[in-house]
Each structure stands twice: as structure tokens, then as C-alpha cells.
Amino acid sequence: MKDLHFAVRVDNEEYETFRDAIKIDSKYLELPLRGKSDDKRGKHPNYVVKRIYWGQEVACKLTSMTEEEMKINTSVQEHLEILMKLSESNHILRFYGVSKIDDINALVFEWAHCGTLKELYEKKAIQWHYKVQIALKICRGLIFLQKVEILHRDLRCENILMSESLEPKIYNFRLVDYSTDTTLSNEVISNNVVRWLAPEKLINYKSIYTTSCEIFSFGVLLWELAFEKIPYRSLKVDEIKDFVIKGGREAIKFGNSTPEISKLQEDYKKIINDTWKNNPQERISFLKTLNMLEELYNSISHMFDENMPALLNKNTLYLNGSNDDLVLPDENVSPIIPIISLDEGILAFRVGDHQKAWKCFEYHAENGNTIAKYWKGRYLWEGTHDGIKGREEGKELLKIAADEGNSDAQLRYAFTLINVYDEGDNRNIFMNYITKAAEGDNCVAQYNLGDLYYNGILNIPKDENKGIKWLRLAALHNYARAIKFLEEKEISLF
Structure with a gap:
């Protein structure tokens, strides 16, 4: 795992550290003054309880692991370390550290007042301008993860928690490599994760999970947020697999609305369509998605009025303008071309397969990878591949990669x-x-x-x-x- 280059700040010197995670004395975790029915969420053994930590509501997720087991388990230690460092982002659920609740070990997170985004949309209708804001902030969180070379691997509204002020918080990461996880197939089926998976993963569960897989899942999440229901509800798991591989998707048809909201919906629809294309190489990057969402958000910023509620009673919004839930493309679907990993691209360069290498570097550079920017810049500057030459563009890419800390790019620039x-x-x-x-x-x-x-x-x-x-x-x-x-x-x- 890459060094994430973040510091854990500890203000109280009494705290011990549990490797890089803060060990919180349970005396600082107080019961809420006024209990509520949802102060305990979930079912045994995966449940959380609310506590007050230095005036802040926190969620204590209980674990059956002993402290000794947690200390000697390398994967648990790495997981805690990553959670601690990812808390630097405002769009990722903050992790405070480890503690005990009634002598049971617990992981302490910030409390999400509104529960998951799925729970929220099942109870309330979310106004359209707030949907765009939520989507934008989730995308910012995913860009943050991408910059530190982490993929979420299980994007859906159920894995986004919502604060009282409707700030989305990404959580429930799968910090495993799908390419080596032999239990994935059963887990995908049992948890219905298949509904959000990219077609290349549905074809081969054990194939490498890429940024392109993540952007596809984000597109399905955007659809789920728009229509406030899980995708492919009418299909069984095996049917979903065949349907999506053939290019089938949920319909994106909106109900009657004002001209302003209709324009918003069409722009939102374009983002979804660009993210869930069947061929991974045709999907837009997270950076492009972020730009499109920011443009959309800026165009509707005037709609945010403190007198206009963010949430309405369920079924207030007319979300779906069609009874057709599913659509298959009219045209023949092009074959799914797997993404070439960066290591494969560099190997292709070394053996002289410049066409393969160029496609690899071009794709990964578009998705913000610093090393790929260096290689693409080098190709453009040197004119390595036939027909590929653009010295000024190459020079600029080398500078960008250099300023992002790549020493090869610094030298070449x-x-x-x-x-x-x-x-x-x-x-x-x-x-x-x-x-x-x-x-x-x-x-x-x-x-x-x-x-x-x-x-x-x-x-x-x-x-x-x-x-x-x-x-x-x-x-x-x-x-x-x-x-x-x-x-x-x-x-x-x-």
C-alpha cells in the first residue's frame, strides 16, 4: 500500500496509539444525555452504539476480536492505519480510534445522524439540487481516494452515510484486492453487490478491479440516487449478470418537472450515460466526472434557499416518467476490452509494443495517474510511437507529473x-x-x-x-x- 503522506494529529498527550490508530480511554465515551431509539443500530454482532466523545456524537462499532488479536493481525492493523489517515478528507467517514464498550473492543467513528443514503431515500424524497450536491461531494471523496491509490470497491448508496446537514460520508471500504480474493464470487451474489458491478467484473469476478470499474459503479450509484431505489429490482442475480454484460441498463426517464429541473436532469443523465458505458475504455474519468458535476452544481447554486427544504415526504417528487424499468441498447454492443495495467504498459514499452503501451498510458493519465502522465508526456515529447508527437503537450504533462513528485518526470522535464x-x-x-x-x-x-x-x-x-x-x-x-x-x-x- 502506498504511503499516504498524512499525519495523525493527537491533541491529548494521555492518548496511547494502537499502531497508528489512537487508543481512546473508554472514560471519554459518555452515554447521550437523552437517549433515542436509534442510539443502537444494526444487529448482533455487527451493530453500533452512540456515545458522546468530547461533545461530539460518535458511533462505536463493536468487534468480537480481542485486543491481542487486533495487535497481531497485520491486515487489521493496516486497515486501522488507512482509516486513520483517510479521515483527513471531509467526504470520508471520520475514524477517531479504538476503544472499549463494556469491555468489548470497538472502532470509534463519527455519528451519521441520517443513517445511510439508502435509508434516507427510503424514508424521504431528496430534492434534485441536493442530489447533485450529494453526488458532487461523493465524487470529491472518491477523487481523494484515487489520489492515495485506494479504490472503494463497493460503491452504492448503502455505503454512503449522511450527516445531519446532509453531508455524505463514504465508508465500508473493501481494502482487499479482488484479483486475489477467491471468496468474492459467493460474497457478490449473497450481498447483491452484482447490481453495481461493471460488466468486465461480471464476466470474470477474479479480474483486476480498476478505476474504470469504480467509475461504472459510481454511475449506477448516481442512478440509484436519482430514482431512489436499488437498480434492477425486477431481475435475479443471474439475470442481472447476463443483462448488464449485453449492455442492458436501467432506464433514465424522468417525470414531468419545471424547465429548470428538466435541464438539470438531462445534464445529470449525460453523466450517468458517460460513466456506465459497456467498454471500460469509453467511460469518462473521475476527473472529468468531477468537472461535469461541478459545472452542474454551479449552474444550480441559486436554487439553494434556506426556506426550501432539502427533504420532502416520500412520493412527493415524480421521479420516473416511464413504466419501462430496463433498456437494452438498440445497436450492437462492442466487445469489452479489458484495461491494461500500468505495469503491463511499461513492459509493453520495454519490448517495443508502443501501440499497446500508448493506449495504456493514455487511459491511466486521463484517470489522473501520475506515473502514466509521465509516460504519456515522454511519448509525446520524444515522438516514440508513429503518429504520436506533440512536444509542447508532452512537456506540459512532464511538468505536471514532476510537480506531483515523480522523479523521472522531474529529470526529463x-x-x-x-x-x-x-x-x-x-x-x-x-x-x-x-x-x-x-x-x-x-x-x-x-x-x-x-x-x-x-x-x-x-x-x-x-x-x-x-x-x-x-x-x-x-x-x-x-x-x-x-x-x-x-x-x-x-x-x-x-
Whole structure:
């Protein structure tokens, strides 16, 4: 799992840590002053109880695991660590730490006053402008997850909790790799998760779960939120599988409404259609989805009026304008082409299969992957693949990837400035990026920086000591040119 680069802030020094999770003394978890019927939710053993923690309502999810079992179970420890770090996002359910309730271990989360989004829409009708706001904030949370290389893997309204102010909170992550999870097939069927799954996963449950699978599930969630019901209610699990693989989807037909709401609905419908296309390579990225939702939200921001309630009595809104629940595409559905993983794309580059590599890098770059941006930028800058050349676009992509911390991109972006080295501030920019790459443990950058300093190349003030420092670091990474350089100069490695 990637290092998520977040710090856990602990304000009270009395707290112990349970690996990276805070261990909360149970004396700080107080009973609510006025009990309510939903202070206990769920059924044994998976139930939660409400407590008050420093004035905040929290949900204590009880677990049958002993403290010792939790300490020695690596997967549990990693799960807690990730939950702690993901709490930095306002759109993900906050995890406070671990504690005990009546001597039973419990995980402490923020309390979601309205329950799940599914429970909310089953009780109340959600006004359309609030649906857009909820969808936008869920998408922001998913973008956050994507940036730290985590996929939710089980997107549906039942896995979105709602605060009292109708703020969506993503929770119930599946922190497992579907490609290695041999129990997935039975679990998918028993939990009806199949209703939200992408067709490529329905064809092969054990195939790799990708960002494209996630965007498909998000599209189905958007439909569920729009029509306030679970998808494919009239179909059994096996029927859903065949229907979706053939390109079948739920109908998107709205009831009568005002012109303003009808325009909103059409824009919302386009987002759904663009996310749940049968071929994963044709689906829009999360970043594109976010842009579309933000544009839609900005266009209706005037509709948010404190005098207009967000929730109405059930069946107040005329959601569905058709009795046809399901639709199959009129045209023949194109075959589903599986997404090539980034590792496969890099391997394709190394063996000279540039068409395969280019398609891989183009797709993953569109979905915001920094490494893919570097490779796509490199292809465009160098014109590696026939017909693929765009030096300025490539240079810009290399800079974007460099600014996102990729050391290979930092090095290559620096060298895009060589031909204009003496123009403007390019000399300082060049040195800034090549130094960042060297500090990022890039041995090629370390060698080049060492060479620059040692020999005073490119009008860089000569500094043999600095040069030797970087050359030694490159040599310690077994970089052959650095080793040869030091040997020729009779400079020791240490």
C-alpha cells in the first residue's frame, strides 16, 4: 500500500496509539444525555452504539476480536492505519480510534445522524439540487481516494452515510484486492453487490478491479440516487449478470418537472450515460466526472434557499416518467476490452509494443495517474510511437507529473529546457527540477547533477565536493556511469 503522506494529529498527550490508530480511554465515551431509539443500530454482532466523545456524537462499532488479536493481525492493523489517515478528507467517514464498550473492543467513528443514503431515500424524497450536491461531494471523496491509490470497491448508496446537514460520508471500504480474493464470487451474489458491478467484473469476478470499474459503479450509484431505489429490482442475480454484460441498463426517464429541473436532469443523465458505458475504455474519468458535476452544481447554486427544504415526504417528487424499468441498447454492443495495467504498459514499452503501451498510458493519465502522465508526456515529447508527437503537450504533462513528485518526470522535464537553457529563468528552473529528482533518489539525476557540479558544466559554478557527493549516491545505486566516473577519477566510493 502506498504511503499516504498524512499525519495523525493527537491533541491529548494521555492518548496511547494502537499502531497508528489512537487508543481512546473508554472514560471519554459518555452515554447521550437523552437517549433515542436509534442510539443502537444494526444487529448482533455487527451493530453500533452512540456515545458522546468530547461533545461530539460518535458511533462505536463493536468487534468480537480481542485486543491481542487486533495487535497481531497485520491486515487489521493496516486497515486501522488507512482509516486513520483517510479521515483527513471531509467526504470520508471520520475514524477517531479504538476503544472499549463494556469491555468489548470497538472502532470509534463519527455519528451519521441520517443513517445511510439508502435509508434516507427510503424514508424521504431528496430534492434534485441536493442530489447533485450529494453526488458532487461523493465524487470529491472518491477523487481523494484515487489520489492515495485506494479504490472503494463497493460503491452504492448503502455505503454512503449522511450527516445531519446532509453531508455524505463514504465508508465500508473493501481494502482487499479482488484479483486475489477467491471468496468474492459467493460474497457478490449473497450481498447483491452484482447490481453495481461493471460488466468486465461480471464476466470474470477474479479480474483486476480498476478505476474504470469504480467509475461504472459510481454511475449506477448516481442512478440509484436519482430514482431512489436499488437498480434492477425486477431481475435475479443471474439475470442481472447476463443483462448488464449485453449492455442492458436501467432506464433514465424522468417525470414531468419545471424547465429548470428538466435541464438539470438531462445534464445529470449525460453523466450517468458517460460513466456506465459497456467498454471500460469509453467511460469518462473521475476527473472529468468531477468537472461535469461541478459545472452542474454551479449552474444550480441559486436554487439553494434556506426556506426550501432539502427533504420532502416520500412520493412527493415524480421521479420516473416511464413504466419501462430496463433498456437494452438498440445497436450492437462492442466487445469489452479489458484495461491494461500500468505495469503491463511499461513492459509493453520495454519490448517495443508502443501501440499497446500508448493506449495504456493514455487511459491511466486521463484517470489522473501520475506515473502514466509521465509516460504519456515522454511519448509525446520524444515522438516514440508513429503518429504520436506533440512536444509542447508532452512537456506540459512532464511538468505536471514532476510537480506531483515523480522523479523521472522531474529529470526529463529539466532536460526539456536544455535548448532554451539561457532564456529567462530557465537555468534556475533546470537546476531546481534536476535537484528535486536527485533528492528523490533518482540515480540518473544524481549522476547528471554530480557531473554538472564536478565539471562545472552549463555555467554551473564548479564544486567538486558537491559533485562527488551526488556521484557517490548514484554509484551506491549501482549506476554504471557513476561507478566508472569515480574509478577514472580515482575517487573512493565511501
